[in-house]
Structure formats: C-alpha cells, structure tokens
Amino acid sequence: MKADATHPFHDIDRLKGARILCAGDLMLDHYVYGQVERVSPEAPIPVLRVERETRTLGGAGNVLRNLAALGASGSLVSVVGDDAAGREVNRLVAALGETESHLLVEKGRQSTVKTRYIAANQQMLRADRETVAPLGAYVRADLVRLVEQALPSHAVLVLSDYAKGVLGDGVAPALIAAARRAGKPVIVDPKGTDYAPYRGASLLKPNRRELALATRLPVGSEAEIIAAAQSLIAACEFGAVLVSLSQEGMILVEAEGGVHKLAAAAREVYDVSGAGDTAIAALAAALACGMSRLEAAHLANVAAGVVVGKIGTAVAHAGEIAEVLAHGADALAGKVQPLAGALEQVERWRHRGLKIGFTNGCFDLLHPGHVSLLEQSRETCDRLVVGLNSDASVRRLKGEGRPVQGEAARAAVLASLASVDLVVVFPEDTPAALIAALRPDVLVKGADYRIEEVVGADLVRSWGGKVILAALAPGHSTTATIRKIGAR
DSSP, X not given: OOBOOOOOOOOGGGGGGOEEEEEEOEEEEEEEEEEEEEEOSSSSSEEEEEEEEEEEXXXXXXXXXXXXXXXXXXXXXXXXXXXXXXHHHHHHHXXXXXXXXXXXXXXTOOOEEEEEEXXXXXXXXXXXXXXXXXXXXXXXXXXXXXXXXXXXXXXXXXXXXXXXXXXXXXXHHHHHHHHHHHTOOEEEEOOSSOOGGGTTOSEEOOBHHHHHHHHXXXXXXXXXXXXXXXXHHHHHOXXXXXXXXXXXXXXXXXXXXXXXXXXXXXXXXXXXXXXXXXXXXXXXXXXXXXXXXHHHXXXXXXXXXXXXXXXXXXXXXXXXXXXXXXXXXXGGGOSBOXXXXXXXXXXXXXXXXXXXXXXXXXXXXXXXXXXXXXXXXXXXXXXXXXXXXXXXXHHHHHOTTOOSSOHHHHHHHHXXXXXXXXXXXXXXXXXXXXXXXXXXXXXXXXXXXXXXXXXXXXXXXXXXXXXXXXXXXXXOOHHHHHHHHHHO
8 A cells, every 4th residue: 555645735725614513522621831850758759840831622622723723613512510610611612713612511510621740841640630421311412402403504523522421322323313414424533442323424533542442453554454444434334434643644444445544744743632633623624625535634644743743732723734735844843933833832842841032123134233132142041032023013113114124034034043943023013912922931132221121021020031131242233234325
C-alpha cells in the first residue's frame, strides 16, 4: 500500500459554510502550571508552587472549539451537572461566539473536570472529578429530542464518546438512527470495547489501541490494522474507519474497498491531548462542505499534525492549516505570527521552562540603534518576542508619510535577525493589550524612557516580571535618516 502524499484540498475558506451538530460527553480541562523546587517534609512527594491556571472545554466542547477555529459553525447538545464546573462550561461555550448550544442540567450529576498538574515539561498528576453513569430517563429523552430537532439544519452529526454516560444506555443508537432518517452522515469518536452501539455510523475514528481493544485483533503492522478495520466495517456496517496512528499518520479503510495511508503531518510533537477532537472537527467540516472521505481524511491529518505541536487541549486554526497545505509543516516554524499563533508559541516555550522577553516599536528603516536594542533585549531572556506597530498605528503616532516600509516588510526584516524569535503586529497605539496577553517575564525598552513611563511596566511587575532599560546606541534615528534623504 502506497502512502497518499498529496493534499488535494487547498480552499480552506470553504469550511466557513459548514454546519456541524455535536453531541456527547462534555468536560472541563483544568491545567495547573508551576515549578517544583523541593520535596514535601510530610511525604516523599514533590511540592508544586502554582504559578498559573487555565480552563478550557474538553470532549465534545473541544470539537466545538476546533470547529470555531476552522471557521465552521458548530452546535452542541450535551449534559452538565448543577455545579460550578457546569456553569464554567456554559460560560466557555458562550465565549465561542457564533455557537448554538443546548446544555441540559441533570441534578445530582457531577460535571466532568480533568485537572492536570504540570511542572516544566512533565505532567505530574491528573485528578478527575466526574459522574460516570447513564443519563436519567427524562434527560435522555430530552437530549434525543433536541438532536432530532437540530438535525435538519446541520450537515453532519458528530458523536463524541468519552464513556461518561451521555451517549450510553441506547442514546448513541437512537441518535445514529435519527441522523440516518434525516439523511445526515454520522462521525463517531468511539470509546470502550463494544462498538455495536455505533452500528450504521458513516465513519468511525479510533486510534490504534482502541481498534485493538474493540476487535481483539493484532494491530502491529499496516496489514493487521487494515484487517482489523475491515472486520469492524463488516460487523457494524460502518461506511469507513479512519485509524489514527500518532506519529505514523493515519489509515483510511472504506467499506467500498478503498485503503489509503496518510503520512504524519506533524513537524514536532509536544502534546497529543485533544488531537482526536481536532481530527474529528476537521473531518466533519470537510464532509459538510462536500469533500470526499479521502480529502476529509487528508485535512484531518494536517489539522491533527498542527495541534500536536501545541501544549494542552489546543485547536488548529484555519490559517495554520492553510499554511501547511500550501508550504508544508515547516511553515508553522515562521517567526511572524498573529496573536493566536504567538500565544501558542509562547505557551510551548514556557512549557519548556524558557524565559520570555518582550520589546516593541515601529522599527521603520531598521538601524544600528534598533539592532543594539534587540540584541540587549535577547540577552535578558531565552526567547524574545517583538511587538511591531501596524501601519495604521505608526501613521497615528508618526504622521502621514510614515511608515516608510509597510508592516509586512518591517516584520520580515525583524524576523531575519538572530536576536528575534517571534514578531507580532499589533494595531493599537501601545502594546499594553499585547503585553497583557503574552505575560512576558522581561520587558525591555530604551534608556530614553524612565521605568514608570514604560507601557506595560506595571503589568509585568504585577506578575513578578522585570522591566529593564537598555543602553542607547547614540547617533541613530529613523526620523533623522528620513530628513537626510529628503534633503538630498
């Protein structure tokens, strides 16, 4: 079997018209980051000094997040408990914007929360709080009814099963039957060892381990994986099985006999958390806008490759996927990034224990003074982020006729310097919002400022960071250079 090396789909904007309905287990992913510097005197265990915490949607909620990142339209039907975690999940779903959600509340049920404790590059512990049980009869009936009502206005149904009970006790078969009556394809992210409840689904997406558990067949070689997938198709009448193989890519096996190997699209693997949700979202969006299974699988493979290069339960943005489709996986290594990409890159660096520095400016007609500032800034940190004023921002600050070079050219010149690790263009007059988002450990400005005049100094100090004034290289000024040119 030869690998399918091409990416036949490049018009990522087509995904914006897709409408996907998601149903299944919903959870809250809670990450606690810190440093371990000593062992507890109470027991032989490390003490985590907590520095920050994040909360994001997991399970079916992460599928929804990925759909939003792709520009597709997602709707969610699920169940939460009457508790603080359930209310936080509702808030996070609402924050996604153009998303329709029907979150039923079941009294006595505990919303699923997965708390991961992380120090440096290591996940130290995961603590789960949850109820693992089928839904009560009334809530189950309400969930099935809501999905039936929503199906006509959506192109694809996604079932996200994490074995917490939302799709158990006959719910999954009922939803698949309803989708088939409505003529809508169903994609399933399965759990457990019995796939009979998913009978008749259009596409199933297990990983290698899940395939082995469900079929009780060997999956060590490609031939064995294909045979196991074909046995599932025969037993449960699936339209296709897409098996994810982590760093080895994916294999698509179709009921009609087609078999396709997709090589891994990841440039560097940091964290596989949520990669399956990303792949499911890309599959669903692609099928919803009329792509073939193979085209959809290619897109899912690329999306999964993007997200495993990030930390935590992350998403693959449409722009990132478009870059990989156009230029290959190494495109994501570019230094010039939008804010979303920059935040994720900084998170990767921080996960590795690296110190983040920040400086900013217009950097119009780069001169030795600029180079000196950037080199001094880089000496204070492990990775330097440069905030670059947009063209409109420079015009407001410097007047008409500036900048001499557009923001794309200025960003490219900065990115070519060894001292600069990341460039982010910001549209505001000051970098205050960018600094608040990036939370650098070190903020550097030229010594022509006093520390109390440096924008963002109070913010950086508030989280324990440092503000440093760099020595000026005398005799260099962009404004003076422009005057000289004009005088000639």
